Amino acid sequence: MAKGWKIFAGVAAVAAAACAVFAIKKRREMEEYDYEELDDCCECDCECCCDCEDAAEEVAEDVEAELDKVEEAVEEVDA
DSSP: OHHHHHHHHHHHHHHHHHHHHHHHHHHHHHHHSOHHHHHHHTOOOHHHHOOHHHHHHHHHHHHHHHHHHHHHHHHHHHO
């Protein structure tokens, strides 16, 4: 029984060492990674896609128009 525990402990020690080596390797890769290149690649000017302020104004105008229609219909029913 004791021999089985020794084998299990040895396998666990090897696995822990492999995990530590992998973690150190990944940390070095992350430290050496050029994050500025990623920032340059992903620069996006939202104005090139759409003008959000104009779209919001159009939606507000459409909502006001629909509310006016509903208000007129309610006044006709009340009358």
